[in-house]
Amino acid sequence: MQYITFRIDHRLLGVDVLMVREINRVLDITPVQHAPEYVRGLVNLRGQTVTIFDLGVRLGLAPRKIGEESHNVVLKSHTVGLLVDSIGDVVKTKKHDVEPPPANMGGIQGAFVSGVAKLEEELLMILSVRKILERSGGEQ
């Protein structure tokens, strides 16, 4: 399995590389009022509007500040992009390196994590794209 990794604050997170359409820096985000809090807004991606989620808010953290390293991870389904602090490498893991989330990982973050990959230097939280896209999932 290959994962695209990115960071929210110091946390290393990843999603299945097959679920990602592209990574870009289209950061001219038009906010949508009255939308769920985790919706940062809409961007124009070559004529298509893409809804950008603030992944920080989605995971129950503070809203992201857009900086030099900020990127959108645009997912293949639902034309949704995830705003993240920085982009990391694409990592390859073996199946037995991925474990289900540990029992003490609860809360909002736990709800979105589908597994934990044991990399050499650190642990990678693998996010479930399906859960992130679910409208009822997490906080609204």
Next chain:
Amino acid sequence: MSQAREQSIIDEFIAESCEHLDAIEPHLLALEQEGEQVPLEIVNRVFRAAHSIKGASGFHSFKPITKLSHVMEGVLDLFLKGKTNVDVDKVDALLAGMDKLRAMIEAPQSCDQIPFGDELERLRAILDEHRTVPQRNPENVPGSNAEPKKEPKAEARGMTFSWVTENDKATETKITTAPRDFPEGQGSAKVELNVAGPSPLGIVSFEIDPQRIAGVPANMEFHAAWVYPESDLKKKGRSLQEFLTQVASFGECLASNMNVGSASERGDKPKNDVYCVFFATILEVDLMSKILDIPPEQMSAIETSAVEAARAQASMSSTRTDPPKPSCEYQALPKTLANSPAPTRETIRIGVDLVDRMMNLAGELVLGRNQLRQNLEKLVYENPKLGHVMQNVDVVTSELQENIVKMRLQPVGKLFNRFPRVVRDTSRKLFKEAELVLEGLEVELDKSILESLSDPLIHMIRNCLDHGIEPPEQRARIGKPRAGQIRLGALHEGGQVIITIADDGAGIDGDKVVEKALSDGAVEADHVRTMTQDERLELIFLPGLSTAKAVSDVSGRGVGMDVVKTNIEEIGGHIEIESVPERGTTIHIRLPLTLAIIPSLIVGAGGQRFAIPQVNVQELVCVRAGDASHKIEMLGDVEILRLRERLLPIVSLTRTLNLESEFIHPSTGPQVTDRMEWLADHRPPAPIPTEAATEPPLCQCQAHENCDDCPQHPESDINIVVLRVGVNRIGLGVEELFDTQEIVVKPLANHVKDCQCFAGSTIMNDGSVAMILDATGMAESAGLRFAEIRAEERRREKHEARIEESRSCNQQSILVFNNALEECFALPLGDVSRLEITDPQRIERIGEQEFVAYRGEGLPLVYLHKFLPVRPTAKNGDELYFIIPKNKRSMVGIVASRILDTIETDVTIKKDAAMARGLAGSAIVDGRLTMFLNVDEILDLYEEGEGTGNALASPVPGVS
């Protein structure tokens, strides 16, 4: 894969056949109208369309379709030959057959499950009546070339067919009527076919290009025809050219022994005075002979196998590539056909998704061009040629986009042309006469809008017929033409398309609508009383309302108009109704040109841009900061603008969307967050508006109080966009106004769909995303309650009208009520403060005095019979009314058993000496003797404790 191909071929068949059916319908209706002098041209067109369907279905072996279309064709042929006159019943039968045909064509694979016996029988009956067609089993329609059939007639006369490879040079001439030219180099090898003609002729030999034979569809059969110039052409008043054209329109003319040009122009006569034509057609011999109007004896069917064999032999000598597929007969029609159908534009079918994609890409191209232009501008100085190139790209891009947008547009005629049929059928069903006048057929609308317009329009047209147009006798009686007229028109107006449906019928009776709405409980009585005529008419849009007395086939179920309204509003339209009793009803529908592109006003708030669809914008109002006479005022905690003497609720866009308001300081420039929460002007109201101008106004930015210059800055003006929300208006306060733009609407993504303020998003010229505001959603989000505002307005209007009225004719409003059942009492309305109703169970007694709980206090009740010489209060079941007089002294409730009415009256009250205390006098109101009460005296009596009641002042605390 092959299955997919097959499906696509079938889809093609469906689409094509439906088009043919669409073409037939208006012509059939035209036929019916023309009656006696049916233009052959029209019949011909219908005939050809029916025929094409038959041919195509035969090719796909959809037997039932072939069967039905064949019979229809037969009936049409009767028309064509003038063997029968066109009448309503026949057209009816044809139309019914057509409908069945459509149903079958839409699901061709399962068409054999659709019963069509009735239609078939009806059509056959017509055929049988005029037994000019030797009845043939329609199943014999050629569908294959498996077993060629012999014409029994031909055999009986001992005709023989043979093919030889030798030429009979004496009769052979070149084919000149060939619809198509042979491909270069392939015309060398010819098939020679010799056919035994009628006795004087002997064997006729045709020379045919094998390519053309191969190109003949499998469902066609080969025929030869002999044409005598004297009896077949001259007597029937047609030229040879016309005859050949006729042949070509029903099949493929393969060969003939005549040189048309020379024969017809120079009067040359061919050998033995007979022309021979060899052709392929799908029709049977007898039908073809009728169409061509030559006796069947002069035609002979030729076995397909014979032709095939000839071809095979010919092709042995030369190998060639696959024959070209034959084109449709229509295209083979020679151009010389003077009154041929209007030249059809060539069309291709494209999937809507492809068009959408192209539109998207074109939009992107425009954006790309804009960016390119910005970046190129600097370079133009160095390389002036770039300017031209850029200009070129500019123009081409714009045109490209325009045209792609146009691809989605279709003339409304396509939709409107369905309605003559609707009108015809419906009016027949209702025994009414009506004609439909169509206007503005060339106006174009987006395809999807057109499609969703169909149902509402059908509904409204049926309404016109059912409720609007009166029966012919009644119309004649009131001096209207017997046939009603329905006008259906479309026109462009200000970037919108307006569709008008007008009838000259009875109009809508507002009172009837109200009556019905009341009895359905859809509205309340006192609500209705204050309604204007227009508002009454609008009640027909309420769900479930129908004024039809009985549910009919056509209407009366009451689901109609509200569905119409919803449908229209769904596609961004707006519906208005106006009606004059006895004159008719007119309905206007305003529609956007396309769903995808709408002209919008761009506004700004909080540094963000928003688009408001132009349809929703009524006007723009600028409230000048320095103008104190037109300012936004606070009313409680809401903001209001007096606009032309009406109160306009103001909603701030910034506040509704919780945006951070932005204020550009007029002098210092930098943007600061505006601390002003309200738009309203907080200055104390100026005593006289004109003086207000001189008063030093407060500045918008509160940091600079009383500075004089701020109001002069246009930045301090407040821009109000007056939005239409249904029949209501709201003022939307925006911070910035930009221009109007044509925007491409993109639907809201799943995650932001619930934001009721937005209708969608769009991409602006600079590539950024802007949200499209939804007027209705904004109003809801801002918590506006329109129903109440409207009710209040009505009350006021009525009140004013009443004051006006009473002023003009010295009238007085009185409240009439009963105490005892037969005794009427009245109070001037001016003396009444409130009217309440209570349950007698809730009356409590203390001693003799009765009380009722009212606004948290005990209200003493006054029974008239205790103080006045009248009969006791009637016990009226579970309700008891009490009237609270407007009074300065004590608050009491005068008991009444029934409230009759409030009426305007100008009666004079008579009082005589015998009148008891407490009564003001008596008068006849509405034919009944009514006693007028004197409230003051009654209260005196009550306080004095006269009569049988206890002389107690109110013992309950809190009652003054």
